[in-house]
Amino acid sequence: MxxxxxxxxxxxxxxxxxxxxxxxxxxxxxxxxxxxxxxxxxxxxxxxxxxENCSKSLIGRLMADRGFSGGTMDAAFGAIWNHPEGLRVKAHGDNVFQFFFNDESDLIRVEKGSPWLFKQFVIHLKRWNASRKIEDEDFTLIPIWVQMWGMPEFCKTKEVARKIGERPSDLEKSLMLLLFQ
Known part of the structure; x- marks a missing residue:
């Protein structure tokens, strides 16, 4: 040029x-x-x-009403994740963090366990993607598991689970309010 x-x-x-x-x-x-x-x-x-270094990293936003440092997240999640070798954390501001791993198996284990809790705040982690800017990542939707108790045996089908899952609940409405405050 x-x-x-x-x-x-x-x-x-x-x-x-x-x-x-x-x-x-x-x-x-x-x-x-x-x-x-x-x-x-x-x-x-x-x-x-x-x-190559970034390709073995996860990014996530801690859904908290106060800021946390990269050092705090490094110490806390190092302990929560059983001290993966070479774990490093980089803060990107607004409680967005990038977690670097030496070992792909540690990264996969942590990614599959997402979302995680830290001091009663949720952090959902996604694999770093070279085609997107970290600041443009959408952290507003968080997958969660819900366990239903006391259901009759004949209601324990995939179709019943799908219909229950599609129905907006008070929990979903409450979570939406908390995320967008």
């Missing part, structure tokens, strides 16, 4: 997305500073290690 071309600025995630597809990307010099007219071209190899 020629010097001085008008290239839209990209976030680091957009850069990583393009580069993970082994495409060259020219960045506008606005990322480098206001005085430079140079265009910087990056190759996939320039960020490959970081993309």
């Amino acid at each position: 020629a010097k001085g071309n008008n290239v839209a600025p990209h976030s680091p995630l957009e850069i990583a997305t393009c580069l993970s597809l082994d495409h060259k990307l020219a960045m506008n010099s606005n990322l480098l500073g206001p005085k430079s007219d140079d265009v910087v071209c990056l190759e996939a190899e320039d960020v490959r290690a970081r993309i």
Whole structure:
């Protein structure tokens, strides 16, 4: 790309997305500073290690009315998850965290256990996705299991469960109110 071309600025995630597809990307010099007219071209190899690192991470938002630090989350979830080797936590603001794992089996175990509770607050975790910005992730829907007690044996069918699950409940309405306060 020629010097001085008008290239839209990209976030680091957009850069990583393009580069993970082994495409060259020219960045506008606005990322480098206001005085430079140079265009910087990056190759996939320039960020490959970081993309591989992020591919073994989960992101999530703690649904809490107060902020928590990355250090707090690192210590707490390290203990909750039985100290997975190499666990690291990065805070992205607004109680959004990225959890990095060394071992894919630890990541899968934690991901399958989501949502998790911390101090009575829910955190739902999703696998990091190079095609989406972390700040654009939607954490408003959280899958939960509901256990029904006292149902007659003849009502324990998939069709009955589906019909009960489709019916809006007071719990669902309460949860919606809590999430959007």
